[in-house]
Structures are given as structure tokens and as C-alpha cells.
Amino acid sequence: MNFKGVLLFPLLLISQPDTSFLNKLYRYYLTKSACYGSLKDLCYSVGHRLSGSPQAAKAVTWSLNTLKTYGADEVFLQEVKVPHWVRGKKEWCKVFTKNKKVKSFEVLALGGSISTNGILKAPAVRVKSFDELEKIGKVAIEGKIVFYDTRFDDGLISQGEAYGKAVSYRSKGASMAAKYGARAVLIRSMTSCRDNEPHTGQMRYDTSISNIKIPAFALSYSGADELSISFDNNEIDYIQLYSDCRQYPDTLSYNVIADLKGTTHPDKIILIGGHLDSWDVGHGAHDDGAGIVQSMEIIRAFKQLGYKPKHTIRVVCFMNEENGLRGANRYAEETKNKGWKHVAAMESDAGGFTPRGFGIDTTSGLFKKIYAHRDLLEKYLIQYLHDEGGGADIGPLEKLGVPCIGFIPDGQRYFDLHHTRQDTFDKIHKRELELGGAAMAALVYLIDILTD
């Protein structure tokens, strides 16, 4: 297609990536994008925003308004009922030793946990695995606080893999221990970062394991190490735990959706999204404020650069990824109801770190189309393209056959901050955040021109 029209109307006619457009796109992100400023605004004017909280409601209004100013053709809300769990005002852990000393430990109640209903005082037992828990059984566990001394595997290159291997202690540790009569559980934080920050996250009471609900807390890495030493030294008399968290009735909330209409195929959607909710500590800056501002920015970028996409670009700010995926399920349900057609769905929910590449569903042939341009993408820091999962919020779409894509930033720092008070705006590196946004926009551009 090397004729004059290509030069005059490159955006309409080309079917090969235009490197001069990609260069312009990257320069835009590095010098003019609003990702960083917008995330600062979200972090400081809204703050953390757990589903059902007043801040989550504020975040809905914030993203709705911001997407309007970015020039979306249509912005709308999608109703969704979300869980409403509130941490309460106090939570603490005190270890009383046999020689009458008291040690205080930083803790965070796990999301969804019941409260201790006043001060909970009990002797403690340590196990290093579910196998050990089951082996020592009711005799050793009944009436006690169980400490799961199970470590995140520092020796794995992928922190995500280490997380996947450890997270079942957070999600079902309480029910497993309750089965043997435990009164509460303490877990190690899901991290290899040796600081004193506990990491919260969702836990579930699994009635297929036990009908009894007991409170669950996370200790920090260093706190868990200290407690572990206390067990080694057999010096613990008893532990006191306190929390006043509470589950309220489900609350009405929203997914926030914005469309930039396609010129050739307005009925075919390229979805890009992240989750608007966060845990109730820190700012939710990397998890997932970053993914939200990166997703929203694509509309501003395409508008400002005058790029008119062939397909409809849809930004979805999903509600309730952290503790329920209700927004994700609602969106997938509506996709079925309304017959929405998705060319692809992309998610950014692994932090605003320097980009490495994408995981791309291989089922539809989309992976092959993009992979053919691997050499071109390398200089844009998109150096890893593999058949991998998309992400939690687009998971329900994947089940409907939508080709899903997960943005993969560098993963070494993410689990240092994940679900902690430290996931704040000052941990965001401007260029890394913007380069992530640029990588996502570059891939959307590629999909737009390579797909009919």
C-alpha cells in the first residue's frame, strides 16, 4: 500500500503500524499525558476506596467527570451491588510471654474478617502448612490462636508465582483452622519485603470447610519473623487480639464506562480497564489507581493526537475487584444481555511500574498478529509477549470467549506495597507510570489497525 493516499490519510488506510505515530504517542505520554497528575488527584482528593465506602462513591463521580473532560463520546454508569465491609477503628495484637513481657505487633485484619468481639485472649499454636495443621488436629488446636508460619518463596523470580503459592493461607486459613476449633488466625503477609507493614487482602469463610467464623489478621514480614522466634524459644504464654471490623448490607455502586466511538466498526469494542476500588489502607496508588489512570488516558491521548480509531475504544473502571469481582461479573452479564462484541479486552492491574510486555490470549489469532510486530515493539519497552492470562476483572469476559490481554509491568516492587499503608502516591515513578500507559495505548493502536 505504498501510494500517495497513505501519506495523506495514514490513519484511515494503513494496515501496518505507523512508527511515526508510535513515536508521537510515546512523546505525548512522556511529556503531555495526564496519568501522573490524575493519579495524584485520585490519591489525594479521594484516597483509598474500598467497595461500599464513601470514598468509593466519590471515586465513581471522580472518574465519571474526568472521563467527560477527556473527550469521551459517551460516559455512563453500570449499577452493581457490592459488599460493604468496614475495618473499624482499632486493631492490635499483643503477645504475653511466660516471663511477663508484652510485645506489640502491627496487624491488619484481613478483608471480610469478623471482629474479635472485644478482646480475644487465647494460647497460640504455630503450624508451617495446612498439612501440619491437619496432622496436629483438634487436640493441639482447639481454643487456640493459630499462627500460619508459611513463607512467601523469595527464591522464585516471579513474585506473582510466589503470591499464588502462598495466598491460600490468607483466603481459607481461617476456615481451615476453625474446622479444628481455633479461635483466630494470624498469617504472614504475602510479600518478600522485610519491613514492618502488614498486608491485608480478601479472606473468605468457606462453609464447605467449616461453618464457624473466626477472626483473621495479617502480621508484617518482620513481625512474623519475631513471632516465629518467640515460638522457637517457647516463650509465649498467650496472645491478645482486638478488631472491630464489621460487614454491612450490600451497597449500590457502579462500574464507570466511557466510549470513544469507532469510525469503521462502532459496534466492535476494544476494552481497556482497571479497577476503581482499592483496599482501605494507603492510597491504592499502584493497586489499582495506576491501571485506572492509564486506562482513562487512552481517550485523552487519542483525542489530543487526533487519532480516530476504527473500533470503539471502551474504558471500564471496574468496581469491587478486591473483594468480590461484582463489577467484573456485572459487566460480563451485560455483555451477554446487550450482545456487545469485543475485539479484545485489556487490563492493567499489576502496578504502575516500568513496562515489560503483555500476556495475550492465543485462542483468537490476536496473539499471532501482535507477535508478528515483536521487533518493532521492542524499542518501546514491550519486550515480553506471551500466552498468559488477562486479569481478574476481564476473567468473566474470557469465559465468554473474548480475547483477553494483561499488561505486564516489572513485578519486583509490586508485592512490597500491595494492600499496605505504603501503597501511596509517592511510590509512583512518573516516567514508569506514563510508559505503562503508552505501552497500553500502543497495543490498542496495533489491535485497532490489525483487526477488521
Add this chain to the structure above:
Amino acid sequence: MNFKGVLLFPLLLISQPDTSFLNKLYRYYLTKSACYGSLKDLCYSVGHRLSGSPQAAKAVTWSLNTLKTYGADEVFLQEVKVPHWVRGKKEWCKVFTKNKKVKSFEVLALGGSISTNGILKAPAVRVKSFDELEKIGKVAIEGKIVFYDTRFDDGLISQGEAYGKAVSYRSKGASMAAKYGARAVLIRSMTSCRDNEPHTGQMRYDTSISNIKIPAFALSYSGADELSISFDNNEIDYIQLYSDCRQYPDTLSYNVIADLKGTTHPDKIILIGGHLDSWDVGHGAHDDGAGIVQSMEIIRAFKQLGYKPKHTIRVVCFMNEENGLRGANRYAEETKNKGWKHVAAMESDAGGFTPRGFGIDTTSGLFKKIYAHRDLLEKYLIQYLHDEGGGADIGPLEKLGVPCIGFIPDGQRYFDLHHTRQDTFDKIHKRELELGGAAMAALVYLIDILTD
């Protein structure tokens, strides 16, 4: 080579990478390596270490002793005379406005600059390029302080490329301005980081441009922005500058060299190195303490894992990269004199950040051999392999025909800290540093088994 001997003596016979060894190597780096602890020791027990300083001498002893404890077969020093420039105790910049206000600016004298010889007071002129400097010429410049208001290009993906484009204002800005009778120069720091930290670095008095030496200072990014606004507003009456830096006679120093002898080809060397000296602010943690500990660690790693290399693995801690490259030149000279044969030379001098890949010289066929294993290396975060330069310290070896390799970590944060008071140990991320070391060791292992 799928016969029994491979399983019995894999380290001697294999000519293909052993992924189980690579897995062991990465697990070693992530759980047992001394890189992080060793760098902490270098930063806190030695600190910054400019060539010729007492700290540089201390760093020589430190690395010599550390390499001995790591189990090197031989550790030796290579004498080299290095420049000895001392910053002195005070340096400041005050801008006096026409309406009698005084603004103080953070400055660092550039390395190699003469002092102001007492307070230097002069009116100021701003230029945005060497072209503008030459255009306005002697009439506009004579007797004045020149402010080079030349920005680092934020819009480039590669910070190294932006640095390359801007750095001539630091290196020859003083001589260029002296040619037109300027009394001193102020430059913008070589960074896109919008903070108040000035970045020092080497400048040279280029007698082919001018025989007159004038003092040179770096302003911070935000300071330069503020000064630029003062010029926009035409509010500057005059500027006062002060520095008491001084050049002393050359000093005797050393490259520190350690060998792990090869079992099959003890006369053939695979070199791995970084530079031991640093600028005289901060800790020189990323530049280049990281490269030093990563290079040294390879001996400890191979010893502890029981890997006996076919070729001699040589670690070189080069002296005087920052302001002279004397150590690099000395090593190359000795290579000629002693007829040392190098299979390859690898350098780490781009910070202890998350690894991305390597730049590999294509002349000898080494690139092709490694590139053939690209898919294997990907999961070890070695995802970018290209024909690119090695590094400053191995440059003189490259001229002798040695295949050179530069370790490429992610480059987005490096120039935030480069040559500043902020390049301190707390900016080091343990896993990222160790993964860089592991990538270097993995590549040395690959070269060792793929090369005769």
C-alpha cells in the same frame, strides 16, 4: 549429546545450557547472594570514593579483602596513577535581583572545575544552545556568567539517549563560554527528575576551544527552572558564585583484580567488571557500587554452587571511570603487554535496577551464540539482546578486539540519582540488585559453556 555421561558430569561435558543450573543460580542470588549486604557495607563503611580520595584507597582494600573471602584463586592489584580533584568545603550560588532580593540555589561544582577563587560576582546571560552562544558572541558574553538553559529531552524513551544529547554542555560548556570571555558557567543537571538535587559529573577544559579556565556548576532541575523564570522576567541584577575545589597532583591507586581459574582453558579470560570509584557525593550506590558487588559476587556464586568454569573468570574493579578512565586504559595496556586473551568482557555500570538484557558486540559471533538461546533467557528476565556497546571501562578492550557486553538494567530511575547526593544505599532494591547479578552470572555461564 544425549548419553549417560551428560548426566554424570554435566558441568564438564554439556555444550547446551543446563536449565536446572540456571534455576539453582537464580535461587542462589535471590536467597543467598551477598550482593545486597556487600553493597550496604561498601556504602556505609567506605561511602563515596572519588579517585585519589582516602575513601577510594579504602575501597581498594575493601574489595581486595572481600574478593579473598569469596574464594578467588588469585587476587591482585594493578597500579594506576589517577587524578585527584577535591570539591572543598563550600559551594553556593546567590542570585541578586534588580529589586534587591536574594535567591539561593543548590549547586554542585562540576568535577574538574577550578574554584571561583573567592566570591565571583558578575552579571548573567542565558543561552539555550551552543549555537545561540556563538551567535550572541563576545559582545553579549564577556565578563558574564553563562547559564546554559538546555533541557534534557523528557520525550525520549531512553534516558541514556537524552543524556548523550545533553552532556556536551556539562563536558565542554565552560571552555565554549570561556572562548567568548565568560567568567563562569551554570548548567542544568543531566536529568528528567524534577527535584532540587544538582547532578555533578566530569567537565574538561578543552584547550582546542579555549586556554582560559573558568568555574562550572550544575543547578538542580527545579533550580534551573526557577532561574529560567528569573531570566524570562528580566529580574536578575547579578549572580554570586563560590567554590573552593582544587586539583592536586596525580595519586597512586589501583584496579583490583580477582581470578577464578578455568579448568579447561585457564589462559582464556571471561572478564566481568564495574568501577570502584564514584563521584564525591551520596554513596555511589547505583553508580557503580551495584556493578562492583554484582561483578564480585560471581566468584562467590560459582564457588558456593560448585560450578567450575572452563575459562578463567576474572573480576575487575576498575579505578577512575568517573573522571579519567585511567584504570580502564591501564588494564588494556597490560592486556597488550601480557598477551592476556579475553573470550569476552562484560560491564555493569547502569545501576542496580531490574534487569532487561544485554548489549552484545556482534563482531566475534558471540552475539549469535547467545541469541540462539533467547527463548530460554526470557523467563530469567533477560528479554532484550541487541548489538550495542559494552561500557566505558571495557571500551579500551573493545578497541583491542575483545567482544564486549554491557549489562542493561531498566533505565528509567538511573538518571534521577546519577551523580547526586541521593545515590545512596536506601535507593537499592534488594531483589532488583540480585536479579541483575544473576543475569550477569547466567550470561557468563552461557559464554563459558558455549565457547571453546
